[in-house]
Structure formats: structure tokens, C-alpha cells
Amino acid sequence: MVEQFMQGVVTLFQPEVLLFLFLGTIIATVIGVIPVLGGAVGMTLLLPFVFGMDAAVALPFLLAIQAVSYTGGSVTAVLLNIPGTLPNAATCLDGYPMTQKGEGGRAVGAAVTASAFGGIATVPLALLMIPVVIPFVLKCKAPEMLLIIVVGLCFLAVLTKGSVLKGLISAALGILLSTIGWQTITGVGRFTFGVVYLYDGLSLIDVVLALFAVPAILELAAKRQTIAPIDAKSLKEFSQLVKGARDVLQYWWLWLRSSVLGYVIGIIPGIGSLTSTFLAYSIAKQSSKNADKFGTGQIEGVIAPESANNSKEAGSLLTTMAFGIPGSGVMAIMLAAFIMLGIQPGPSMLIQHTDLCVTMLAGLAVANVIAGIMVFFGAPYIIKITRVSHVYLFAIIVPIIFVGAFVWNEALLDVFALLILGVIGVCISRFGFSQASMLLGFVLGSLFEYYLWHSLDAYGNLFFLSPISLVLICIIVGVLSQDAIRRLFIRWYRRRKEKTA
């Protein structure tokens, strides 16, 4: 185990790995600033480029793109009141008022420092968790793995805004899409309708691009506007940035608390990055002496969400690697990347590829260091990216999407399949369904089927009666009924209040 840990760290410091990590961090910073894109779309667009790469180079590269995009996103959140990525929304609450008060530099300094330190500090925690998680993972057999997949799908489904049902429908559609083509267990061709192209099933990269990249780029074209107003304010004084960094050191307890909170939320699948930042913000507000001033430009209101933001990635990655359950929608794309690179996430990954897991986690820390330095010094220039016209973005990104769809199988029909799937992707995105749930359903569909039949064959119809399985079933029921329970509780509380009044 120790040897594999060392091997993982040594791999990270190979020139090629470091070079791509650096490249990934630069791209992520730029992508993070552009609100429509964000880490998920950025990662999707870059999936074709990792084609044929060594997993030890490709995975830290992709991971850096996701993890670091939040750091870039904090700059626009503070200066323009436009969150670069969704979780940066909490930073807007106090970051933008600080800019309006002329303290934008200080807020950016604090946001970037808190983000970077948060991302770095939780990596050792995740590394220490690996030996703890492995024994538990080894106890999971086919029935448990089947139920873990269902848990993951349910967790992501309940994250869907407005309707859990839409999340579940998305997941079911994803599983249904995954059944297209030859079934590995029986060799029967399903839903092929005699079309030879469909016998191999739908291309994973097509589904990823159609669900994330196509809706984002079409939305950009449909809204026809520059991302930020032209008169956006920029940074002026470097001393302000340093002051912000010092603020993080001054509020070190707040930073530490928010970082650990982010990490814990990251471990739990499907809770979501937005929850972690807003929860960190609200806890910071409740515990602050200046609670009433929150929302008017308090530095604590910037430090807390930004610390939680990046720190959650280490926890989320650990769950994705150990159980094959993505902690977030972006991790669902990461899961797809694992499979594309020939690595099966789940228990076997943590045991067979311990060194790769260590490389990825350590890479996360290094990416945060690079991003922190880059954004800290480059913020005044980075902000200018938001003024790029949608016309240029469309003209550049669409060809990349098409080449990306083609590259994997070198089949032109993949490009046409992307066009059709893109329409589904846009509908899923526009009508409030869950892109992440659908992707997860598609990625885990074949595994779901494999574990289902393996459980039935090996353990019979009552395969779900082991203690771990029963706990997992309770979790599934709890997750799916939490909304109803919450509503009942609120109704009961209101009635009680009315009676006492």
C-alpha cells in the first residue's frame, strides 16, 4: 500500500503529467470565467483530446479542469455578480457588494486564497481515507453493488430542481439508452431495428457531448449576448489582493470549518456543490458577530463559500473512485472518462489502481496551487474573457464538438447521432430534467443489468436481505421520501404554530 502511494506521488511529478496538469489548470481557469460553460462542459469538450492518452496523464488533466474552474468562477462572481460556475453563486452575495464598495480586489484575493487552500487542505484527508474505505468496499458483493448504483441514481435524481420525478425519469431514460445494442450477457441485439450502426450501442462520448456541450452552446447562440456587460469593473490595486489573502489567514477557523464541511458534503453522493457553498455561507452567517451585515459586503461571506467550493472535490472524487457513484453531475462525466480510458470505477479501481487514485488526488492539490497563483496574479486579465462574443464561441466550439464525436470510433454516423441526441439533450436541459441523472443512468446501465442478473443467479430472488443491502434500501427509501417528509413536517409545524397563536 505504501509503495503504491509513493508510486502515485512519483507519477504526478513526471514532466508529462505536470505539463498537462498545468495546461488543464489554465484551460479550467478560462472556462470557469465563462458562465455558460463551467467545469462540466469544459470537461466534456476536452474528453476527445484525452483519446489514446495514458490514464495517469489524462485523468489529473480532466480533474484539474473541473476542480479549478470554481477558482476562475469566483472572479466573475465577485466583480461582475455573475457566478462563473453554479456554486460560485453564494460568493456573489457578499463578493459583489464588496466590489460596489470599492473592495473588489480584496474580495477576489480572499476568494482565490480560500479556494486554493480549501482545495489543497482536504486532499490529505481524502488520501488518509483510502485505507479506511478499502475494507468496506471489499465487503460489497453483487447485491450491494446493485443497490449502491440505485442509491447513486436516487441521490442525483433528488438533486433535480423542482421535481424528483423528472430526475428519476432522466435516470430511467439513461438506463433505457444503455440497453441499445448487443447485450453482453446473452448476445441478443436490442433496439437496433436492423440498423448495423446501433449494434455496438450508442457512443458514450456522443451522449456526454449531447447532454452537456450541445445544450450549452445552443443556449449561447439562442440568447445572442456577450457574457458580461462591457463596462464591467476590473481590478486596480495589487495590495487589495494581498489584503484579501491576509483576511483568510485571519479567519483561519472559518476557512478550516468551511473546508471540512465542503469535504464531507463532497463524500455524500448527490448532495451537490451548491448545497455545500450555501450551507457554508449560512453557517458562517449564523456564527458571525456581524450576522446582520451579511449580504452587504462581509469578507466572511466570501471566505466561507469559496473554502467549501474546492474542498468538496476531494471528497466527491473519493466516492466516485471507491464506489463508482459520482458525487455530482460533473463526477458523472469523470466516471465516463474512467470508462473511456479503460478503467472500471468501483471497488476494483481503489484496489488495482491505488497509485492512480493517489496521483489524481495529489494532482488535485497541485492544480489548486497553480490555479491559485494564476488567478491571483492574472485576475485583471482573466476578467476580459467574459467579453468574448457568443459568435466566436459558437464558431470555435461547434467544430470541436463534432470532431470530438467522431474521434472515438472514427465513424461519421456518430456525428449524426450527436445531432439527434443533441435535441434530446436540449429538451432535457430546457424542461428541467436532469442531464447528470441521464448520463449516470447511461453509464451505469450495463453495470446495473450485470449486477442484477449476477445477484439473482447467485443469491436468488431474496438477494437484498444482507445487512448492508437492507441499510442501502433504507437509504434509498429515505432519499426518495425526504421531500414528502419535509413537506409533512412543515405542514405540521405551521398547524402547531397556528394553534399556539
Added chain:
Amino acid sequence: MKIKPVSYFLIIIILIAVVAVSYGVTLPTMKAKLVPIITAGLTIILAGIELIRELRAGYKAKSAAEAEAGKYAGGTKSELFGYIKGWGWMALLAVGIYLFGFLIAIPIFVFTYLKLNKRGWLMSICITVVMELFIYGVFARLLQVDLYPGLIFGGTLW
């Protein structure tokens, strides 16, 4: 009662799931048919419930929707047109690639799109050249991908 676009999408989902169930039933073995039938059946139930909810919500919000219709109709329509236009451009690029291959269709697409959106000549030419070099350099040279040459240059669909 105003039927929202999401309701139509739910109806399409239900129809697809019905087709999936009826197709799944015809599959030869239980191992092949179980998961498609279960997931498609579940989709029909869930989408049906969601459809009823949406229709009921639409009925309740009838008067409010009527009041708001004038306010948002223009924006929604222009956005929808933007989506269709964007998708149309993508379809054109796909057909272009099918006929002429990646290395010819992409520069034509980039340049035409930029020019028709009123960008300057110099900028349009520069971006077109950079894109062509990027696609050729990264994919054809670095990653050694055989980019599709186009139907008229002897390409096949897969």
C-alpha cells in the same frame, strides 16, 4: 387550459417508452427483456404522473399564464428561433462534413458563420486559419486520427 411545452415532451417520452415496452416483449430471453421492460414501464408511470401534475399546474395557472403570455411570448419565441437556427448551423456542418470531410467543411463553416454574423474580414480569416491548424495539428497529426475525408473523396459512414 394552456399546455406547456414540457407536457408535449413528456408525451413524447411516454410514447417512446411504450414503443420500448412493446419491442422489449418481443425479445427472445427473459435476461434480454427484463431491464428494458422494467425501465420503460417505470418511465411510463413516472412520466404519466409528471404529465398529470404539469397539466393540473397549467390548469390552475391558466389566468396567470394568460396575463403573463404577452410579456414572455416574444422572448420565448426568439429564443426558440435561436435554438433552431443554432441547430440548423450544426446540421449544415454535419452535412458539409459528410460531403467534403472535416478539413474542408470546418473552415467553410467557421468563416461563413463569422461573416454572416457581421464579423470583420481579418478576424474571420484569422480564426478560420487558426481553427484549421488546430484541428489538423491536434487531431490529424498529434493524435493520428484519420479524419473523415468526405463522401466525394471516398469516405464511408462507419
